[in-house]
Amino acid sequence: MEENRPILSMEHITKTYPGVIALNNVSVSFARGEIHALVGENGAGKSTLIKIITGAVEPDNGIIRFDEKEFSKMHPNEARKMGIEAIYQEYNLIDCLSAAENICLGKKMGRFVNQQAMAAVAKEIFERFHINIDPRTPVSDLTSAKMQIVEIAKAVSKGARLLIMDEPTAPLTVSEIDILMDIIAQLKADGVTILYISHRMDEIFRIADRVSVFRDGQYVVTRQVCDTNRAQLIADMVGRTLSESYPKRKNAPGDVAIELRNLTGNGVKNISFSARKGEVVGLAGLVGAGRSEIMKVVYGAEKKQWGEIYINGTPAEIRCPRDAMKYGIGLVPEDRKREGCFLMESIQWNILISNVENISRASVVDIGKEKKIASEYRERLRIRTPSIQQKVLNLSGGNQQKVVIAKALAANTDIIIFDEPTRGIDVGAKHEIYELMNDLCAEGKCIIMVTSDMEELLGMSDRIVVLHEREMSGEISREEFSQERVLDLASGGD
Numbered sequence: 001m002e003e004n005r006p007i008l009s010m011e012h013i014t015k016t017y018p019g020v021i022a023l024n025n026v027s028v029s030f031a032r033g034e035i036h037a038l039v040g041e042n043g044a045g046k047s048t049l050i051k052i053i054t055g056a057v058e059p060d061n062g063i064i065r066f067d068e069k070e071f072s073k074m075h076p077n078e079a080r081k082m083g084i085e086a087i088y089q090e091y092n093l094i095d096c097l098s099a100a101e102n103i104c105l106g107k108k109m110g111r112f113v114n115q116q117a118m119a120a121v122a123k124e125i126f127e128r129f130h131i132n133i134d135p136r137t138p139v140s141d142l143t144s145a146k147m148q149i150v151e152i153a154k155a156v157s158k159g160a161r162l163l164i165m166d167e168p169t170a171p172l173t174v175s176e177i178d179i180l181m182d183i184i185a186q187l188k189a190d191g192v193t194i195l196y197i198s199h200r201m202d203e204i205f206r207i208a209d210r211v212s213v214f215r216d217g218q219y220v221v222t223r224q225v226c227d228t229n230r231a232q233l234i235a236d237m238v239g240r241t242l243s244e245s246y247p248k249r250k251n252a253p254g255d256v257a258i259e260l261r262n263l264t265g266n267g268v269k270n271i272s273f274s275a276r277k278g279e280v281v282g283l284a285g286l287v288g289a290g291r292s293e294i295m296k297v298v299y300g301a302e303k304k305q306w307g308e309i310y311i312n313g314t315p316a317e318i319r320c321p322r323d324a325m326k327y328g329i330g331l332v333p334e335d336r337k338r339e340g341c342f343l344m345e346s347i348q349w350n351i352l353i354s355n356v357e358n359i360s361r362a363s364v365v366d367i368g369k370e371k372k373i374a375s376e377y378r379e380r381l382r383i384r385t386p387s388i389q390q391k392v393l394n395l396s397g398g399n400q401q402k403v404v405i406a407k408a409l410a411a412n413t414d415i416i417i418f419d420e421p422t423r424g425i426d427v428g429a430k431h432e433i434y435e436l437m438n439d440l441c442a443e444g445k446c447i448i449m450v451t452s453d454m455e456e457l458l459g460m461s462d463r464i465v466v467l468h469e470r471e472m473s474g475e476i477s478r479e480e481f482s483q484e485r486v487l488d489l490a491s492g493g494d
């Protein structure tokens with residue numbers, strides 16, 4: 001493969017933002033027909049690099065060579081014409097249009113575009129990849145996994161030769177990842193070159209031919225996947241060796257902090273389990289099983305139909321998030337872009353918004369203390385930014401997530417619901433988040449963790465509650481933990 005002329009090479013690419021060198025003199029090339037992974041910590045410059053390839057961002061310096069043609073910057077239309085397509089970290093679908101309409105958006109289909117023609121295009125693509133989606137479904141009714149597939153279908157329908165995927169598996173669970181991997185393999189067989197960004201090491205070893213590592217805006221190295229291993233890649237990424245094991249919790253669980261009895265609402269039925277102080281209860285299930293939905297009821301963001309929530313042994317009336325906060329419940333939502341933070345405000349503002357009582361004395365905000373708290377979280381979670389006054393909007397995807405987590409931690413609540421806490425978070429910071437969770441447990445806080453990451457579920461939970469099709473299908477104690485058991489319950493077996 002190496003002898004091939006590269007389909008794309010980036011030469012001496014530099015891109016700066018105020019106070020940040022997002023890419024510093026980066027040279028890297030991609031071979032025709034390979035699956036090439038891009039890895040690096042949050043803020044390393046991966047998304048910036050792909051935005052330069054698609055023309056969404058202009059580099060300050062450097063050359064882009066695609067198919068022997070040379071560009072000092074790429075124009076989005078030019079890129080598309082040459083067959084460069086990207087699936088970004090943020091979805092680009094239009095919610096109110098159907099799957100078929102989204103796929104055909106921006107595609108030349110003659111003057112009289114009709115629903116049938118669009119549905120036919122979509123259907124053909126779905127069939128090619130053995131996907132079961134009705135082309136007429138509005139995107140807003142699709143699960144995030146299916147939206148992802150629609151995004152890919154959209155790129156494929158445009159005849160992509162170079163397909164770039166920025167963390168495509170973030171919203172997917174195990175079985176859906178399998179489907180995506182099959183699609184990628186099929187695209188590779190059809191000669192499509194794939195650039196693949198992911199924080200999940202196992203995926204890289206599963207599908208990539210080569211992997212390039214970035215650190216702090218610098219290109220570090222490109223390796224053949226068959227000649228490297230996880231430890232080496234992680235060391236390349238973080239510039240130090242890192243223990244990959246889950247940190248041990250030292251405290252024993254205390255009294256029950258929260259108990260759900262037949263809690264029903266937001267489409268989920270009869271959920272009953274309890275969580276103690278100082279423990280992590282994992283909530284498992286396939287996407288759409290109802291995990292986030294029932295947690296929103298606990299948090300008062302969605303209406304309860306019936307059932308009870310007990311906090312410290314007494315019934316709690318939670319009708320809105322404000323009530324939940326009064327009972328000491330905090331939530332790190334799954335959809336952080338929409339629900340988790342204020343993108344136009346600063347990092348510091350976001351981290352401290354729920355923590356005003358703690359820092360204001362007699363309603364005077366203590367600016368020095370604010371700065372100190374925000375700076376501590378920035379350091380601990382390795383939020384890459386020139387300043388804590390930076391708008392969250394300008395942070396990389398993973399760094400935005402870290403702000404949302406810091407915000408929940410700073411709010412100082414007793415019961416914390418983490419919905420997919422480390423999705424999109426790099427390996428180094430993941431470990432910090434696990435350590436932080438353990439610290440919280442040692443302080444007697446109670447954690448409920450919704451996660452689709454099997455390793456994390458098994459590595460961090462004290463007990464696992466599994467949901468299947470919006471009902472509870474079982475509870476697993478630590479001694480019986482296994483991937484098979486979780487998957488079995490998640491698919492409805494017992």
Ligand SMILES: Nc1ncnc2c1ncn2[C@@H]1O[C@H](COP(=O)(O)OP(=O)(O)OP(=O)(O)O)[C@@H](O)[C@H]1O
Pocket residue numbers: 017018020021022040041042043044045046047048049089384385394395396397398399424426
């Ligand atoms: N519009 C912008 N304004 C200011 N800084 C920016 C902007 N876009 C990106 N940056 C900065 O450039 C750096 C690289 O960001 P990039 O999004 O490329 O990282 P990444 O490797 O994709 O990270 P992640 O894994 O978190 O997605 C970050 O420090 C980010 O804050």
Ligand SMILES: [Mg+2]
Pocket residue numbers: 046047048089166396397398
């Ligand atoms: Mg990114």
